[in-house]
Amino acid sequence: MKENVKISVRFLVEHVFRSGSIEEGMRSMTAMAEGTRIHQSIQRTYDENAEKEVYLQTTITHRELEYHIDGRCDGLLFDGDEVTIDEIKSTSADINQITSDTHPVHWAQAKFYAYMYCASHDKNKIKVQLTYVQAKTNEVKRFQQAFTIEELSHFVFVVVEQYAPYAELLKQHEARRNESIKQLTFPFETYREGQRKLTGAVYKTILDKKQLFANAPTGVGKTISTTFPALKAIGEGALQKFFYLTARTITRTVAEESLSLMAKDKLVIHSVTITAKEKACINEKMLCQSETCPFANGHFDRINAAILDILKSETIMVREVIEKYARKHRVCPFEFSLDLAYIVDVVICDYNYIFDPRVSLKRQYEEQKKKTAILIDEAHQLVDRGRDMYSAELNLSLFQQIQQAYKSINNNLYEVVCEIVYYFELLKREAGKEKNLSYKEMQEEIITLVDSFVFIAEQELSLNGTGQEGEALLQGYFSALGFLRVAPLYDERFITYVEVEEEDIKIKMFCIDPSHLLQKMAKGFHSKIFFSATMSPFLYYQEMLGISNDNYAVSINSPFTADQAKVYIQPISTRFKDRDLTKLDLVNMLIKETRVKGNYLIFFPSYHYLSEVYSEFVSLAPEVETIVQHSSMTELEREDFIASYDAENNNTLVGFAVLGGIFSEGIDLKGERLSGVFIIGVGLPRLSFERDLMKRYFDSIGKNGYDFAYVYPGMNKVLQAGGRLIRTENDRGKIVLVDDRFLSSKYKQLLPKEWTNYELYKLR
Template structure:
């Protein structure tokens, strides 16, 4: 069996040595990289060839890649690298990796064209100075072939191990039994839909109610389909840590596949949660786990793949046994794992690791998106960025002298962006060109400074650098999918205290996410609340042929009594009149059936108003409330109040920590009151979103896409906390006259039997 490997992957495996060193970062933006390559090619002759697809063979090893360029007049193969900063500061092992790639490409080209010799050039292009530096070696074809074979020999044993692993994995997955005695109601059609989507090479959206076992009901069929459709990897993506654990538990139930190492499972965790030396820079002079990292990586990698399942703690144990960084070991293992469990951002973010690896290595992947109703807001945040002028003012007071002039220039340009603005908030059609230029110059200056002064650990400076580079990347692709707005702070614009917040605010992530869906053979998005599905398909950028399945609920309508209270309005202007009626309603229900209840409100302010009224009128009924910015300990204490045998009403905010993702089965929660329609506040920002939605999808959809659909989704999620199993019984009160409207009722789950009070 032939094993195919990309040139870059081969070289990273065989040619990386020495320390892990991130000082020569961040790299240029994607757009700067494209423009840098184009600038180099523009200076070449008319016969210059670029983006040359090449392949080669060594025993059962197939190597493929795409060379940047070849100048036939000079007989010169060129590997082009864009950079920013001081080229002399580039670590030696980075340069060695670049030479390895260039020589492999040169060998493949000599083989392709029948050349006896060739010039091999590393061309470094400075994206700020717009200047290129070339380093050239003259190589014979025989020397390059010898180099190529030596690199392949270093990799061939690993490749043979990977071929054997893949064969064993696929054989066991084909025979994989369902991990439970039987499917739950609704679980079989869910699994069949996921399996068919993988076979048909299409995306799938599934609305499946809580309680049917969505995690195992999606993982099992996709893994079962993997051998037949040639899946290299399965990515299980979640919005929350709790979702990752559910996935790991479901995978552990596929005994004995994970336990015998036939299925390699990797949990990816954020860098800040895995760093063993917080505050230390990622290079050998500062961190002992970065020193000699690539020298110790092979042994750590081998131990890790032998372990099979690598959740966070196990990955850490192996990393520390071999004295390598746990985070960067995990990053390396993404290439050698079968199932990867991690956050949405690993595939959908602008610099997503898994997406980049999948496209560069031409992997065939299947993607599962858990609690997919969260993806819209999460993706908006991924492709949004704000900069606070106050941060710049603070930084100017502490910045090193070498950066004072650049930061002062940025400050002047920044103030010019809002000098003529009269309103406290205003959206604009474009990002000022001068402001973009000032940000790029500042980012470059900070990069050069940090490269020259690696001992400087000014976290504020590093954070500001990251923010302005992220802003610059988004500014390059600004369009109708986003808003550029400025919010003024301070009443007196002429005072030194006045400042602004500039924001690139994504509204429709579809243009960014569409390539992600295209990179997957089959993406399944599943949630208990994906209604209406066209709203999510359009805003997320799913293909037109995306399949839709609404799985029948396993629960009976008799289990949940849903009551609309149309005589109470929770609109802002009516809230004062709503306080007493809501308090009376909750007290009456509690007296009729004492137990644990959750009461949801649109804001902390409204929550407190009703709570004050309730406590005054019914002091004998126990209550507890969600507070702003609760610690994890406080959140646990809030949930502890719902223990069996307890009784009372917890007050919470709709869309917050206690409105989804919590499990309170049986008598732990017997009812919920939802005193809101969940609509976002009407303000200039949301009205700007509404305008963008209307322009993108039609005038009649602007309001629904901005306010109604996201609001009702939060309501249904909150109500879903009540019925968690087949034996649960409960009640949900939907308090607002608008719940009686037909257009709202259509958005509620079909299995609910809704009555009016």
Template sequence: MMKKLLVSVRKLVEFVMMGGSIDSRFTGSNVMQEGTRTHQRLQASRGDNYEKEVYLSIQIQIDDFELHIEGRCDGVYRNEKQVIIEEIKTTARDLNSVTEEDYKTYWAQLKMYAYIYCLKNGLDHITVHMVYAKRENEDEKTFEKHYELRELTMFVEEIAKEYLSFQKQLWKLKQARTESISKLKFPYDTYRTGQRDLAKAVYKTIREEKRVFAKAATGIGKTIATIFPSVISLQEGKQEKIMYLTAKTVTKMVAEDSFRLLIENGLEIKVVTVTAKEKICFQEETICQKEFCPFADGYYDRLKEGIKDILDNERLMDRKIIELYAKKHQLCPFEFSLDLAMFADVVICDYNYFFDPKVRLQRWGDFHKEAILLIDEAHNLVDRSREMLSASLSKSVFLQVSREIKGLDRELYLKLKAVNDTMLKWKKELLKTNEFVFDDKPPLLIEVLEEAVEACEQWLLRNPSGMAHQEILEAYFAGQDFLRIAKVYNNRYKTIVTIYKSEVTVKLACMDSSAAIMDSTSKAVATVFFSATLHPLGYFQTVLGGEEHDYYISINTPFHQDQIKVYAKNISTKYQDRQNSIQPIAEAIREVFHSEKGNFLVFFPSYEYLSLVFEAYEKFAVEDSIETLVQQPVMTETERELFLDRFNPDRKGTFIAFAVLGGIFSEGIDLKGDRLNGVGIIGVGLPRLSLERNVMKEHFQKQGQNGFDFAYVYPGMNKVQQAGGRLIRSEQDTGFLLLVDDRYFYPKYRELLPPEWQNFKRK
């Protein structure tokens, strides 16, 4: 059977002819728009015998493959004497420095168009023009060549064969995947209680190309229950790829373990994990230029071989494997992972690669429409997405950079100073308050910022390095982010101005990111939002962009009630009562935890509160020979691992670790068996009172919701559920949970606890 492949002329030649280095030097934000305008200007000037944007296509058969190649050349001249195919390329380079030998990929693209045109129109020779045009003026430079059809045929056949050699490799991998999926069985002998229901719901959601909100209690095995049906679904519809989106490193590792288990059970699949650039970079300083990094220098010359090698030999390409092959082929590991993702069946990555308008990758845009989205710990996406869709501007950045540039470029200095002066007016005019809110975006600031950003861009293009370059670059990107959000600013936003001493900060704050989440997920085949704490479900459906026709499923814990004992202590931890609560809480920790042997975790709503209580409690620990450990505000990955290693299952005495609600140890960690015997939760996790949270409260109140619950209560109680969920992780785990706050005795808060916690005993 003939295997059909569709590829654009551009992608075909870019893959076959790829070469050169990674270069992250500044290029400006309007390159694409300026390029389009330059194309349109030149095309409009060509005269009556010129046809622009000519669609060309051809089918080439090689062995049992039919390669369909298509594209649009920029223009075709036709007259009685000759036909000329034209390709226009814009450049910032000095045209005098551009030679005929430059840009082999451009010439390959032009030759492909020339070949297709000759074949379609019965020509045995043709003329081509490669036109280089300046973006900032009307200068242009043209190279002319003449080709015989015979010469073009040999070139195209060579290009097509090389492209197909790689596509054959991908085709074999795809066939192996399909065959292995047909034989794949659930990797455990039985499903846990609720696990089969979740797997069925995910499978149905994908088949019907919908969204599902899945609240599935800790312990049912959510990760494998979402991954397994997604894998089974591959190629049953238009879905071809799985994007597993996470918020934390530890949940990435859980996903990797699930795919590893399926691979060990015979699944032939290619899984790529994307690790943040700053974590995976081989260099001490992340400068992606060939002059500074040997892994950037000549990257594209070596990339094809690296991709072929790793795809031939690996299935699960986690950080360790990517680093191994990156070093072998001298490739930037971060860019290597992004390029590998184009050919993988599964991509495991952070939320931001899909949702963040500042980060999400254009190179992945094509496969969003064929992807299944699995959004792990989806409760985290609420605040993360709001921050992704917000932008802040600080006066000090523009004050500092204006001072740096003052003696170098007066015009730029004045435009940067105008941004500083505009923000300074708020400080001078509004002396009675340090914070205030606007419904609308600030038009005057946006006006002067647009001029400053444009001036910065032109300066950076003229000055690729040197004095004040880094400061201007910082101001430029801060301004760009602000203007980008200003363009999408609507009634879901507020402008919040904060004044502290000499600093003025303006934030375009997204109050509600639900519409943006809905828009992004609508581009995928299907979306699965899942978490143990999507409760109350109505709240999460609202803030995550749910619609009436979406599915939802709620699965209670599979564990027995007698595996966990829940106690509550009636101590007020409200902010105004905190000082009086410190000693009672310290005594409660001593009373409850010192009477037990094993490993315990006590969570606090803030570092400040934790420190105050620990200071009062520490003497009890010394008196009773209790081993303690305190989470630090900033911890490296190694320090985090050492923290968790202290939870020794063979401990003979008592060990108590103190950590923060909503922090790195309150979700995603798996301390099974006797590694964790009890958990204490101080407070109800409500976010600290702030202007932004209060504005959010008012926003949702106007939408007909309970604004205080949406802004404070639900996010807080979600942290409580997550922290308490660290305790019982398997059918064998047992332990106790201590809830300390008088609000747990109120029906409103009690009902937001998991059902198995609600019948707690008073301590």
């Protein structure tokens, strides 16, 4: 019995026929909703005998494999005995520049549908039609050819013949992979406390095609406890692949290390890590055009050879490995990694590639999703990240720059920008002395203006590029495009607000509750595993991540003993109004507690508060070595900050950092590298118009708006900062929570179980 390969027509022909260079065109991909609208508008012009969205399939045997190929053609048109396959394509390009030979891949897709129809309906001849529609102007251009079944049969055979080496390589890998997974054992001699429970919960969730919501404290070993059972599920045929999603580079590295650890135990796996485009780029300047980048020039002519080469030779494909093969084959490393993401068994990447509609991996078809799990690490971060993904804003100052630059260059562009600037000025008048205002409804007038701006800006940028004047235009173009992409998502969970600042005005479509969209973007995947060390309170994060009660939830106890971290509460007020009064008490306490040799981290709710306390600290204790986080640290400065925490330090080191910043999450300072953590305040976000809008929204739907907007996000920062202290079973130290609010029932119930045996700190 021959093995099966299931593949869509579109994926097959794109693999075989793509060619040419990467060109970073304006609005390079028409929005899905716009594409659907255009398809439907053409289909409405069909006569009553025509058929729309027709599912077609065929099976082709080639050597040792049986190819099951399927897809949907846009239209079947009938004129007596004559049949025409119609393939509709929307484009944002100038339709006059499109010729019959412009897009061979479009002809290939339509011809494949033609073959499938002829083969299943015993037809000897058929017509193929390509219908192009300009997205903005609705101009239509058509090309038509006739083919015999013999011509189409030969064409299909050639396509499968060219695809076969790739398919055969993947099938051979799949057999070796599954056999290696069957032999795979847990990579440690014993399970830590709670680890077996989490591993079992993940495995059952995948088998049952459910969602899992897991609160798993630091030390459980979340990465290995989620990746190991997911791999086992692949080996048993329950999954084809999984995505490991996270927000931070360091946790992506941990995932890579976990796979490498199992690979040493003879696991055969293909994994790829997607690195952000700006970091992956190996050209002198990140400009994806054939004239300026040798890796973009001819990229698609060489990419298939690069893919075959790396799959034959590598397993764990991290950034350095991808770059090596990208240089060898002269292809773009970022686009290379995206192509690999559709092929490999494991993808390690940022949340964006699944949840952000602007950058998500759109070529995944539904059948592939049904066999793919997503593992979401640090899932507490996905709430705010979701708000960012589904929100968009525009600023007056940027359009004023464009207005000034193009006043005498492009009259059409200048006029539409003047209309936008005038709209901002009307908003300013409406805001009045309050300097802010909000609307529940989306403001259609600005959407219409921005849509006109985008169309004209595309033409200007395409014709004249991004010269000196074009930098502001390009920035404005992408801001406007983001605004248009958010508009179709707008519903009752959004609000539009305006803020008038000293020199600027901002209008923002703000997604207050991202839960619905997070679930929508993850829809269709086999199973979803949400896990974090700090998802407290449980119900808040379940609601904000859109996880229903009929799915699974598990809470794991900390594997560390309570006496590893001595917890103190220092009940002095750090409220804004009391800070001047309590600052000296706070500084004296910090000086006293850091006299014992060790490495310490002190976390503050703001840079301003940090600066004030730091100044007092160094004036009273100039002999103590200190290091300070600032708001615009380079990557090298961040690395130096962390490297300062050396277990071999002979003297005391005191670091000053901010809650919710880069040093309060995702860093490991094991053993003697960290002796104590001081958390100043309960982490409440700064009072703001945006936060107050959140509060009002949650109040309006029957929630405690203050808790949802301020308390819960703030306490998550506290828990994350405290989690820096105990990273292994050998770590020891102290956590000092500085604020009298930690003694109130509201905040006590949000503390992790291992912190509840605290002692009251008294100034001496």
